[in-house]
Amino acid sequence: MHWLPRSIFWLFGLLIAGVLAAVLAVAVALAMAYPNLPDVSELADYRPKLPLRVYSSEGALLGEFGEERRTLTPIKEIPKVMTDAVLAIEDTRFFEHGGVDYKGMLRAALANLGKVKSQGASTITMQVARNVYLSSEKTYTRKIYEILLTFKLEHTLTKEQILEIYMNQIFLGNRAYGFAAASEAYFGHPLKDITVAEAAMLAGLPKAPSAYNPISNPKRARVRQMYIIDRMEENGFITAEQAKQAREEPLKLRTTSNSTRVHAEYIAEMARQLIFAQYGNDAYTRGLNVYTTLNAGEQEAAYKALREGIMNYERRQKYRGPEKFINLPSNAQEREDAIDDVLANHPDNGDVIAAVVLDASPRKITVARADGEHFDITGDGLKPVESGLSPKAPPNTKIRPGAVIRAVKNAKGSWEATQLPEVEGAFVAMSTQTGAIRALVGGFDFEKNKFNHVTQAWRQPGSSFKPIIYSASLEHGFSPATMINDAPIFFSSAQTGGQPWEPKNYDGTYAGPMTMRTGLNKSKNMISIRLLQAIGAKTGQEWATRFGFEAAKQPAYLTMALGAGSVTPLQMAGAYSVFANGGHRVNPWLIARVTDHKGRVLSEFTPPPVAELPQAIPARNAFLTGTMLNDVARVGTAAKAQATLKRPDLYGKTGTTNDSVDAWFAGYQPTLAAVSWIGYDTPRNLGSRETGGGLSLPIWISFMQHALKGVPVAEVQAPPGVVSMGGDWYYEENARTGGAGSLGMESVAPSEGAGAGGAGATPPPAAEERSRILDLFRN
Incomplete structure (x- = not known):
């Protein structure tokens, strides 16, 4: 066995050689690979x-975009x-x-x-x-x-x-x-x-x-x-x-329901589109910071006001039934898993939570939430879904164990059964002096419907468009004190060039002669039609373009007097800003500043002073129209505004279109204009008793309660060219000559016209008396 040591020696040598060869191979591989490595010095x-990050004017994060x-x-x-x-x-x-x-x-x-x-x-x-x-x-x-x-x-x-x-x-x-x-x-x-x-x-x-x-x-x-x-x-x-x-330590995890982020998804998307148009795909990787004109507090107030307004309307609608039905296993764990699975596909919608019914009767509903919480809905909280609890309810609307329903906490803090709304809404507020958008809510829920109803929804404005016609008439001799007959009008097919037309007032009644001011207070259709007929539909159309409305969207027909054209809520806010700021046209804008990720300013916008903006209408026209809009918010169809907010510097007009398809309120305080709208995406009747004053005005008031907190009452000074006589305002030249003293009074007897126009109306003074009163105001 003398060969054994030699064999071991050779085996050991071969092992060493193999290791060296492997090391050499690895070294060669590394040497070859190393030059191909990327440069890490960067x-x-x-x-x-x-x-891309979008912020409010105060720096609150509104949205992020990027992979x-x-x-x-x-x-x-x-x-x-x-x-x-x-x-x-x-x-x-x-x-x-x-x-x-x-x-x-x-x-x-x-x-x-x-x-x-x-x-x-x-x-x-x-x-x-x-x-x-x-x-x-x-x-x-x-x-x-x-x-x-x-x-x-x-x-x-x-x-x-x-x-x-x-x-x-x-x-x-x-x-x-x-x-x-x-x-x-x-x-x-x-x-x-x-x-x-x-x-x-x-x-x-x-x-x-x-x-x-x-x-x-x-x-x-x-x-x-x-x-x-x-x-x-x-x-x-x-x-x-x-x-x-x-x-x-218990962890407080951030979820959709407890998120503290400002609800401004529509604004964030608008900003994203504007920045993408400028920077392309680089916008999503460069770390750009976009600072908007949005006021975070006002935005939250607008979001809550619109959703509350829509949910209040939803309470009056027929219950359409649960969103889904599941079988509830008898095993506790399996039942919990089944509830988790179905609610994963039916997430909470803000404060409108989703829940699975565990037990139901006409007196009580017991439900389970995704987080495992169980609670009961009783008493008045069952009223919105009463039909679903009836023994005669159809299977598809019956509330029973396994049904997925919605619930929301009411003002008293108790749970109320409800349903996600089908109706939509919009709200926008902007500075009347600069056009800066302060709050914008484009719909009930961005995830549910990304269509921005503030900027994209072309709807009929109804009576909220009437102030534009009234404003135009002031340039043609009419004044707030002009007597106009609120009486039926019939236009034959020969006059219309098509079908005969017999317009009516909203309530179907007529009050006879009244001042132009009273006509706007009461939103009388006949008054607006007579005014537009007197000045001409083409004149009214041209005048509307001064406020930012498109002529093509406002056909030159008498129906324009009833707001039959098409506008967006943002256009309406811009138009009412003209009345608020002395007649200047302001363009809405959103982005104030863009910086890179290190805070270096890339672009910035500073609006010009309002006095340097285009004069869309004379200052005195804006003032006189404003006095009429102030009356609407004081004693007219929007009287709830001043009564609730308890301040005199509020102006606005309700709007309800034919068949109650659209409900509007457009108004302003001299520094802030705001517009609210409610309607269905596919136009349909909101309900026979639903109006702009009942649906949209409360949203506007709720927002203004926050936005005007601490804002001093504005005192609007009368501009040159107007005088006050007999309790009303006139253009200076009309006060002397009388201007258009009446309209549509041909069929009214003298005794019938005297003192008409509703409670508190003052007949216009005679021409000689006007001249005498005017002299008292001269130096």
Whole structure:
């Protein structure tokens, strides 16, 4: 056996040679691969994809757009507790090793060769290499490139730079990249306010963002959070007492229902479209910050007012039945799972929550929410769905166990059964002096219907358009005191060129002679028609264009006097601003400033003073029309405005179209114009008793209660060219000559016309008396 030592020698030599050959092969492979590695020096000036962000004028976040939701945060601004949590679970020796954990790599390789579950031992530097430059596939080739890149990163960047990149680059679920964005996404507050418990929860996300999502997988997320807290304590990052407090701390997760973000989805989308038109796809990656003219407080007031107005209308509608029916298993866990599954497809809509009925009777409904809460609906809370609780209710509308219904808390704090509305609405408010949009709500719910009814809905304005006709008539000798006959009018087919037309007042009654002012107060259709007939439909059409209305959308027919043309709520707000600011045309605008991610201003808009804006109508015309609109809000169809808000500087006009298809209120306080509208997308009757005063005016009042809080009462001064006589206002020249003293009075007997026009109406003074009174006002 003398050959045995020699054989061992040769075998040992062959093994050494093999190892050297393998090392040489790897070295050659590395040498060949290294020159092909990407240049990592650019990471020294780390510039990740940053989303487009839209803000209110005060800096409240309204919306984000981009594939990656990220807030670039320097390492010095990241709380130590957050980096400690990450290091505890991902790489405790990060500041000690050279980028590669050799023991961990060997352990993972042996496990993978043994065909057990694939394992990894990536350090933070290796994860940066992979996340920035490589795919996540688990192959040896990719691993070699990852190691090479790791060495290159460690050689090029400092540890702090590498950690900063990791903390901002890593994907953490919910479209959040980086821990600053994740803090907002999961907890609704800035990273600087993170607690130990929250940091441990976020630190568990890099391994599997979906599996450890605390919102969708709270149990698994909780287990991993506890493990990370243990690791933080074991490695000396926190004390035993801190660990105990962290384990006991209840997490307040951010959900749709408790989100504190301003509800301004329609505004954010408008801003996105404007910025995209200028910057293209770069808008979603450059980290642009768009500051709008929106006032966050007023926006929330508008959002709540519109939704409340729509839901109040919905209470009066017939119950259409549950949204879905499911079978409820007898097993408790299976029943809970079934409820979770169905409510996942029927999420809460703001304060209108979804729930599954567990038990139902005409006296009580017991329901379960997605979060496991059970509650009862009783008493008046059942009224909106009474028909669904009747024993005679059809199967498709019957409320029974397994039915998915909606509920909302009423003003008293008790639950009320309801349904998601089919009707839509819009609200917009803008500065009358600059045109800056202060609040805009384009519909009941952006996720349900992205159509922006403020800017895109062309609807008939009804009586809210009448002030435009009244304004035009002032330039043709008429005055607020002109007597006009509220009597039936008939237009034959020969006169119309088509079908005969016999317009009627809203209530079908006629009051006879009345002043023009009273006609607007009472929204008398006959008064508006006679005025437009007197000045000419073409004249009325031309006058409307001065307010920003399109001539093509306002056909030159007498029906224009009743608001039969087409307008948008935003156009109406702009038009009423003309009356409010002394006759100047203001264009609505939204974007005040655009900056890059470092805050450098890229563009900025400063509106010109109102006095420099185009004079759409004479100041005295705006003033006289304003006095009539003020009466509407004081004693007319919108009297509830001044009665509720208890201030005299309110102006406006209700609007209800034929068959109650559209309900409007357009009005202003001298500094702020606002318009509310309610109607169906596919026009249909809102209800025989539904009007602009009943539907849209309460929305306007609710908003103004917030917007005008602390705003001094405005005192409007009479401009040159007008005089006050006999309790009314006149153009100076009409006060002397009399102007158009009456209209449509040919068939009225003298005794019938005297003193007519409703309670409180004052007959216009005779021409000689007007001249005498006018002289009293001359110097």
